Amino acid sequence: MGKGLSTLRRSSLWQKLKWPTLGKGTERSQALWAYTFLSLSVLGLFIFTILPIIAAFGLSFVKWTLLSPPKWAGLSNFQRLLNDKYFWNALKNTFYYVIGVMPGIAISLLLAVILNQKLRFTTLYRTLYYLPTITMWTAIALVWRWLYSPQYGLVNWALGLIGIHGPAWLSDPHWAMPAQIFTSWWKGAGYNMVILLAGLQGIPQIYYEAASIDGANWWQRFRHVTLPLLTPTIYFVVVMTFIGSFGVFAQIYIMTEGGPGQATTTIIYYLYNNAFKYFEIGYADVLAIAFFVIVFTFTVIQTQLQKRWVHYT
Amino acid sequence: MSARVKDPYQRVSQALNRTLLHLILVGGAVTMVMPFVWMLSSSLKTNLEVFHIPPTFIPTVPQWHNYVDIFKVVPYGRWFLNSVIIAVTQTVLYLFVASLAGFTFARMRFPGREAIFTLYLATLMVPGQVTLIPKFLLMKQLHLINTYAAVILPGIFNAYGVFLLRQFLMTLPDSLEEAAILDGASYFRIYWNIILPLAGPALATLGLFGFMGAWNDFLWPLIVINSDHMKPLSVGLASFHGLYETNWPYLMAASTVALVPIILIFTAAQKYFVQGIALTGLKEG
Numbered sequence: 001m002g003k004g005l006s007t008l009r010r011s012s013l014w015q016k017l018k019w020p021t022l023g024k025g026t027e028r029s030q031a032l033w034a035y036t037f038l039s040l041s042v043l044g045l046f047i048f049t050i051l052p053i054i055a056a057f058g059l060s061f062v063k064w065t066l067l068s069p070p071k072w073a074g075l076s077n078f079q080r081l082l083n084d085k086y087f088w089n090a091l092k093n094t095f096y097y098v099i100g101v102m103p104g105i106a107i108s109l110l111l112a113v114i115l116n117q118k119l120r121f122t123t124l125y126r127t128l129y130y131l132p133t134i135t136m137w138t139a140i141a142l143v144w145r146w147l148y149s150p151q152y153g154l155v156n157w158a159l160g161l162i163g164i165h166g167p168a169w170l171s172d173p174h175w176a177m178p179a180q181i182f183t184s185w186w187k188g189a190g191y192n193m194v195i196l197l198a199g200l201q202g203i204p205q206i207y208y209e210a211a212s213i214d215g216a217n218w219w220q221r222f223r224h225v226t227l228p229l230l231t232p233t234i235y236f237v238v239v240m241t242f243i244g245s246f247g248v249f250a251q252i253y254i255m256t257e258g259g260p261g262q263a264t265t266t267i268i269y270y271l272y273n274n275a276f277k278y279f280e281i282g283y284a285d286v287l288a289i290a291f292f293v294i295v296f297t298f299t300v301i302q303t304q305l306q307k308r309w310v311h312y313t
Numbered sequence: 314m315s316a317r318v319k320d321p322y323q324r325v326s327q328a329l330n331r332t333l334l335h336l337i338l339v340g341g342a343v344t345m346v347m348p349f350v351w352m353l354s355s356s357l358k359t360n361l362e363v364f365h366i367p368p369t370f371i372p373t374v375p376q377w378h379n380y381v382d383i384f385k386v387v388p389y390g391r392w393f394l395n396s397v398i399i400a401v402t403q404t405v406l407y408l409f410v411a412s413l414a415g416f417t418f419a420r421m422r423f424p425g426r427e428a429i430f431t432l433y434l435a436t437l438m439v440p441g442q443v444t445l446i447p448k449f450l451l452m453k454q455l456h457l458i459n460t461y462a463a464v465i466l467p468g469i470f471n472a473y474g475v476f477l478l479r480q481f482l483m484t485l486p487d488s489l490e491e492a493a494i495l496d497g498a499s500y501f502r503i504y505w506n507i508i509l510p511l512a513g514p515a516l517a518t519l520g521l522f523g524f525m526g527a528w529n530d531f532l533w534p535l536i537v538i539n540s541d542h543m544k545p546l547s548v549g550l551a552s553f554h555g556l557y558e559t560n561w562p563y564l565m566a567a568s569t570v571a572l573v574p575i576i577l578i579f580t581a582a583q584k585y586f587v588q589g590i591a592l593t594g595l596k597e598g
Contacts, residue, residue, distance in 0.1 A: 030423065030500070031422070031423035031424060033500045033501075034422075034500075037413050037414070037416070037500070037501075037504075040410060040414075041410050041413065041475060042414075042429070044466075044469060044470030045432075045433065045436060045472060047470075048448065048451075048466060049436045049444065049472070050432075052444035052447035052451065053439055053444055055450070055451075056443055056444055056447050059447065110337070111338070114338060115338070117334060119334060119338070121338075125341070125342055127583065128342045128345050130579075131345060131349070131576070132345060134525060134575050134576070134579050134586070135575060136531075136546070136550075136575065137529060137531055138529075138531055138547040138548075138551055139569075142564050142565075143348050143349075144348065146355065146564070146565065154351050157367060186345070186348070189345075190345070243440065247442050249531070250531040250532065250547075253535075271445070275446050281450070284446055285446050285447075288445065289443070291440070291443060292440065296438070
């Protein structure tokens with residue numbers, strides 16, 4: 001590195017920001033310029049991503065409440081994690097939520113398949129479905145909190161029209177999570193739909209023509225042409241939805257605050273409380289590590305499983 | 314079956330199919346739009362009418378002053394300004410850092426290129442939530458808590474932008490900079506004058522998603538900002554909710570105003586949004 005720096009100083013590059021275009025120096029100075037261009041990005045990546053990743057692992061071995069200096073804690077944070085019933089509850093809730101969100105992909109698929117039919121107003125529909133995706137979770141969560149209001153909310157009023165007495169939704173421990181999940185369907189449908197639509201449009205028309213000539217009806221065409229050829233896109237959507245919903249936070253924070261009781265406390269919400277309400281830095285960090293391990297493991301498992309059902313042409 | 318008998322039958326069944334499909338689509342559209350209608354309608358009601366059963370969709374007397382009041386009862390204007398400053402600054406810096414690095418990886422040759430790029434990719438495997446606590450401690454150490462810098466800085470160096478722009482810039486032909494090199498142009502000029510203008514669509518897409526992510530982000534600013542006057546809208550709205558828990562007209566007016574900029578940008582640049590997620594699967598935040 002020292003040699004490189006002295007070369008840089010000796011070269012005429014410092015005087016005139018010009019490039020020696022020919023000759024032996026070209027490659028070396030190209031490399032020096034490349035390092036110069038990268039320096040800002042690499043420095044930032046190091047300080048704000050790589051260092052924090054390393055620190056995240058280190059902090060998990062520390063007992064630290066921010067009020068007193070950090071102390072080495074060995075594996076005690078991990079021990080505590082395994083014995084913490086609130087952690088297991090949060091994990092259960094997170095899985096409940098994630099598994100609940102998945103069927104929303106089927107809604108997106110249905111919408112994408114219909115929009116792929118070259119009907120009228122396709123652009124308008126697509127815009128409307130996409131609207132929830134781009135909006136701020138905080139504002140949307142407030143709206144849904146109001147929609148789910150037991151006595152004055154639009155949801156229970158609409159249910160009342162067809163003779164159903166709706167539950168108290170967000171303040172009912174059994175219905176709070178389904179309500180959260182439904183809101184996520186609503187917010188995520190358009191995003192997955194657009195990706196799936198792009199996947200559908202990438203399927204060569206010739207496959208459909210061949211299937212038609214063989215006398216396949218629309219269901220057979222969907223089942224044996226569309227679905228297999230769409231599996232790479234579906235796989236992508238499943239993995240992204242999984243990773244995204246495992247970190248659910250804003251809607252929980254606004255709509256239910258983890259409640260009623262602990263009914264909607266998810267991993268990241270529990271982590272947030274531990275770190276920034278109780279200032280249990282070490283323990284909260286172990287939750288972050290657990291979060292990472294689970295997301296990583298499931299991504300690896302899904303990558304393995306995809307070999308069985310994803311068809312690449 | 315002769316063609317004459319088959320034709321009308323097919324036409325009717327096709328028309329039926331199309332009607333059914335449109336019915337599904339309209340049903341979906343109503344579900345998607347209704348919460349926004351309800352938000353807008355509630356925002357224009359009195360705090361009495363909002364609790365009326367059956368609900369009135371069109372407020373009897375629209376309470377436009379709700380939209381003025383929210384700027385008085387909480388520092389809503391300041392929150393809005395904070396959000397604008399944060400989102401614009403972060404997007405501009407993000408685009409600059411990511412495009413310069415993406416250019417270097419895609420168009421320049423230097424020892425260690427593949428290794429460094431692999432490191433960038435590796436960081437993408439770690440979700441942002443994992444590093445929340447160390448990043449918070451870092452900001453505390455740097456005395457940046459309650460500053461714009463704390464909110465803006467980490468997002469600028471996200472490796473995703475570098476990855477995306479590298480992929481895009483690699484598709485451009487090599488011949489582009491050859492003439493420029495012969496003319497003795499510096500590498501920075503090649504980046505700035507030749508490559509950047511050609512990266513327009515990719516930059517627009519990345520910029521839109523960057524802006525949207527910054528505008529909508531909640532968890533990170535919630536952690537590093539606690540002074541009321543430094544809050545961006547997302548965090549401000551949450552504290553507004555804490556203060557005026559049952560004043561739905563105010564809360565809905567505040568939510569509406571928070572959504573307007575993004576909806577406007579989306580309508581104007583929808584093409585890039587659709588292209589962006591279709592091609593790359595970019596996701597907010």
